[in-house]
Amino acid sequence: MAWTDTYDTATPDGSTQKVPVLDDEIRTLKSALQERLNADHVFPLTGTQVSDTDVGKHRKVVFHGVLSAKPTLEDGECALYTKTVSDKSELFFENEDGTEKQLTSEGVLNIALTDIADDLITDDKIQLTVDGWLAGLNTAEDDEINLIKSDGASPILGSGAKTFSSDAPDNNQHVTNKLYVDTQDAAVLAAVTLGAMGTVDSVGYTLVARANAGAHAIYQAPVAGYVTASTSLQNVGWLKGLTGAGVSPSTLSAHTIKETSVSANISACINFWVAAGEYFEVETYDNVSAVALSWRPMGTGAPIKQ
Numbered sequence: 001m002a003w004t005d006t007y008d009t010a011t012p013d014g015s016t017q018k019v020p021v022l023d024d025e026i027r028t029l030k031s032a033l034q035e036r037l038n039a040d041h042v043f044p045l046t047g048t049q050v051s052d053t054d055v056g057k058h059r060k061v062v063f064h065g066v067l068s069a070k071p072t073l074e075d076g077e078c079a080l081y082t083k084t085v086s087d088k089s090e091l092f093f094e095n096e097d098g099t100e101k102q103l104t105s106e107g108v109l110n111i112a113l114t115d116i117a118d119d120l121i122t123d124d125k126i127q128l129t130v131d132g133w134l135a136g137l138n139t140a141e142d143d144e145i146n147l148i149k150s151d152g153a154s155p156i157l158g159s160g161a162k163t164f165s166s167d168a169p170d171n172n173q174h175v176t177n178k179l180y181v182d183t184q185d186a187a188v189l190a191a192v193t194l195g196a197m198g199t200v201d202s203v204g205y206t207l208v209a210r211a212n213a214g215a216h217a218i219y220q221a222p223v224a225g226y227v228t229a230s231t232s233l234q235n236v237g238w239l240k241g242l243t244g245a246g247v248s249p250s251t252l253s254a255h256t257i258k259e260t261s262v263s264a265n266i267s268a269c270i271n272f273w274v275a276a277g278e279y280f281e282v283e284t285y286d287n288v289s290a291v292a293l294s295w296r297p298m299g300t301g302a303p304i305k306q
Contacts, residue, residue, distance in 0.1 A: 040061065083102075128150060132150075219304060230267075230270075240270075249281055
């Protein structure tokens with residue numbers, strides 16, 4: 001920048017200039033110094049005085065030239081300077097041990113894990129406090145987006161977290177995405193076909209609630225499917241459909257509306273779902289009446305009598 005007053009060490013020359021004009025030289029010197037110091041420092045004029053309480057503080061730090069090598073320092077000294085890297089001026093720091101660190105690279109901070117204080121790094125990992133978020137900026141750069149945190153036991157992703165792409169995961173431990181899940185669900189549903197309604201078990205015997213009076217018939221489902229039980233006999237009273245993971249199913253999955261022990265003939269029907277591998281049976285009030293069962297598999301496979 002151009003300066004208003006000239007800073008000239010050759011004036012006054014001490015021979016041609018007279019004493020009455022020395023005060024002019026002194027004022028010019030002060031003005032020249034104030035103008036130059038005010039460029040990068042707080043050194044403004046208030047009237048004819050430099051009286052601001054922040055005088056001497058830096059406005060900015062401008063490195064005029066770059067160094068070809070790190071400087072030689074005395075004990076206790078450190079230096080901040082610039083050097084040329086790939087035709088660009090980059091910021092460097094040298095500590096009193098002569099260790100040099102490049103602080104910037106192509107417009108961004110040049111920081112590696114090894115540059116972060118040891119109390120924040122363990123085994124080359126950045127440690128966050130419990131419930132402390134690792135965050136990034138939004139597009140407008142006026143707010144933060146929470147990326148991930150630890151709740152003390154597990155990693156927690158921020159609200160709205162998504163995968164980088166909608167590609168299918170190629171590892172059982174990879175996080176998947178909604179599009180992939182929806183596509184897989186549609187494919188699974190499209191591939192599943194209902195088998196024909198069957199009334200015989202895996203060895204060809206007719207499905208009944210019990211093999212003989214008082215002995216319940218229990219079956220295992222080879223695939224998922226629906227069981228339908230119906231009867232129209234005296235003393236049946238009610239129907240219960242039971243399912244379970246073991247050979248003695250006890251989870252009530254279906255039940256007729258009314259329980260009764262009347263001796264009159266009744267008509268009853270229940271329908272319930274059985275998962276693949278589960279066991280099922282149908283009970284009646286009297287534990288004697290035969291019940292007709294039918295099996296509708298999700299795919300193919302007849303029930304296996306136990």
